[in-house]
Amino acid sequence: xxxxxxxxxxxxxxxLAATGALCGLASPAAAQAPAAAYPGKPVTVIIPFPPxxxxxxxxxxxxxxxxxxxxxxxxxxxxxxxxxTIGASAVAKAPADGYTLLFNASALTTTPMTLKNPxxxxxxxxxxxxxxxxxxxxxxxxxNAPFNDIKGLLAHxxxxxxxxxxxxxxxxxxxxxxxxxxxxxxxxxxxxxPYKGSAPAYQDLIGGQIDGFIDPILxxxxxxxxxxxxxxxxxxxxxxxxxxxxPTVGETVPGYAFYSWYGLWGPAGLPPAIxxxxxxxxxxxxxxxxxDKLTQQGLVLTPGSIADFSRFQTxxxxxxAKIIREGNIRAE
Numbered sequence: 262x263x264x265x266x267x268x269x270x271x272x273x274x275x276x277l278a279a280t281g282a283l284c285g286l287a288s289p290a291a292a293q294a295p296a297a298a299y300p301g302k303p304v305t306v307i308i309p310f311p312p313x314x315x316x317x318x319x320x321x322x323x324x325x326x327x328x329x330x331x332x333x334x335x336x337x338x339x340x341x342x343x344x345x346t347i348g349a350s351a352v353a354k355a356p357a358d359g360y361t362l363l364f365n366a367s368a369l370t371t372t373p374m375t376l377k378n379p380x381x382x383x384x385x386x387x388x389x390x391x392x393x394x395x396x397x398x399x400x401x402x403x404x405n406a407p408f409n410d411i412k413g414l415l416a417h418x419x420x421x422x423x424x425x426x427x428x429x430x431x432x433x434x435x436x437x438x439x440x441x442x443x444x445x446x447x448x449x450x451x452x453x454x455p456y457k458g459s460a461p462a463y464q465d466l467i468g469g470q471i472d473g474f475i476d477p478i479l480x481x482x483x484x485x486x487x488x489x490x491x492x493x494x495x496x497x498x499x500x501x502x503x504x505x506x507x508p509t510v511g512e513t514v515p516g517y518a519f520y521s522w523y524g525l526w527g528p529a530g531l532p533p534a535i536x537x538x539x540x541x542x543x544x545x546x547x548x549x550x551x552x553d554k555l556t557q558q559g560l561v562l563t564p565g566s567i568a569d570f571s572r573f574q575t576x577x578x579x580x581x582a583k584i585i586r587e588g589n590i591r592a593e
Contacts, residue, residue, distance in 0.1 A: 299359055299535050303334040306362045306525075309348025311341045313460030314430070315396060315477035319523055319555065320364040323393060326546035327539075337364075341457060344372050344431040344592060346380050353386040357530035359539070363387070367522045370574060371433035371581045375592040383578070388531035389524065391543035392570040395561040396477035396521040397497035398439050400510060401490050403469055411494050411513040414473070418449040426452040428462035428474040432592045435521030436475045438581060439496055441588040443475070446514050466490055477521050478504075478559035496520065501559045520561075522577070524570060540567050 304327075308320045317339065324335035340348035345368050355361035363369070369387075373379035381387075400411065408414050418425045429437035432455055444451045454471055456462040459480050466474045467489045474481070478495060485492045494510045495501055498518040511517045525543060527536060544564040552562050565573075584590075 299538060300331055300333040302360065303336050304360050304362060305336050305338050306364050307338050307340050307348045307352050308364050309340055309342075309345040310366075310431070311458040311460055312339050314458060314463075315479040315521075316364070316366050316459070316523060318479060319394060319560070322551055322554070323364065323525070323543065323546060326549060326551055327542055330542050330545060343380075344433070344457075345369065346372060346376075350380045352526065353381045353528055355528050357388070357528040357532070359527060359531060359535040361528065362390070362539075363526040364393075365524065365526065366435060367524075367577060367581070368431050368434040369524075369526070370578050371435075371438065371585065372431065372592070374582055374585045375433045375590050383574075386529050387526040388529055388536055389526055389567055389570045389574060390531075390536050391525045391540045391567070392563050392565060392573055393523045393525060393543060393547065394555060395563055396435075396479070396523065397495045397501055397559055397561070398436060398475050398519060398521060399478045399481045399485075399495050399507075399559075400443075400473065400475050400493045401466065401481040401485065402473045402493060403466055403471075404488065404490050405469065406472060406491060409491065409493065410508070411510055414493060415447045415449050415513070418447075418451060422450040423452060425450075425473065426454050426471045428454050428456050428466060428471050430456055430459040430462055430476060433581075433585060433590055435477075435519065437590070438584050438588075439475045439519040441590065442519055442584060443510065443514065443517065445588065446517050463490075479555075482558060495559070503557050503559050522563075522573075524574070536567060540570075 306324050308317055310316055321337050324337050328335040340351060349363055349365060349369055352361055352363040370383050408417050427440050429440060459476050462474050463484060465471050467484060481492055484490045494508050496510050496519045500507060500509055547562045547564045555562060
């Protein structure tokens with residue numbers, strides 16, 4: 262009896278081992294199945310700021326391209342509030358199936374640094390997919406401002422301490438950090454006025470309620486062309502090819518340079534095959550006519566792997582944390 266039972270156990274074990282082997286052989290194909298079938302329904306791309314502004318414009322252009330390439334609708338959903346944390350938190354809590362994505366600016370990584378109880382952890386709660394673009398910023402001022410260059414702006418600020426106001430689209434955004442860096446680099450007293458997104462900030466800048474706004478070049482370009490505001494300089498290390506006559510801030514304030522940047526993320530645990538497919542499709546979009554459209558607006562497109570994006574994000578977090586710490590920037 263014991264011998265027959267022993268042989269039966271061996272047979273059962275062999276059957277299980279064979280089944281496991283077959284599963285093991287099938288697993289690579291199974292792992293590719295989600296990516297091959299993806300996307301099988303519309304994909305929601307959350308932008309955690311109001312419509313309008315550079316982030317929204319680039320996000321909509323990218324969503325349209327992804328939809329064309331993948332044969333499925335990529336729906337933009339603007340979900341503003343909480344300096345971008347409400348929309349970002351919604352993505353962090355969404356199912357990690359590739360059907361809820363986040364398109365955001367570098368504020369995703371910097372805003373939590375200013376909060377006592379941040380609602381998410383960038384590294385733990387999100388899966389990086391692709392770095393889409395870096396955006397030099399433009400220093401824009403009201404069209405009636407009594408100066409026409411950075412030297413004049415700084416002289417006016419020093420002669421009128423506490424009277425020159427600059428908008429920030431959200432706390433710890435690239436524009437906020439760039440404004441803080443300018444204020445400290447030039448030892449000029451600028452009053453920071455927080456807004457919920459770039460669009461309302463531009464409305465008040467044009468209307469004269471505030472004096473200046475540092476924001477991606479694309480955001481101010483149309484207003485400047487229409488004569489509704491003045492752009493004094495850009496924050497890139499070198500002049501932007503699309504605007505060769507526009508000086509850099511660094512030409513007046515040596516060593517000054519700052520960029521915003523935009524990326525695509527999914528919730529933590531996003532299947533690697535889906536993340537890789539999305540990364541490839543984003544890079545394909547950046548090689549299309551989208552490249553010419555955005556580079557003409559001063560943006561720098563940066564296609565690369567998921568690992569490239571993760572490395573870039575880590576380095577930028579360290580640099581931004583230093584500015585936030587030294588400037589004692591905290592959410593209001």
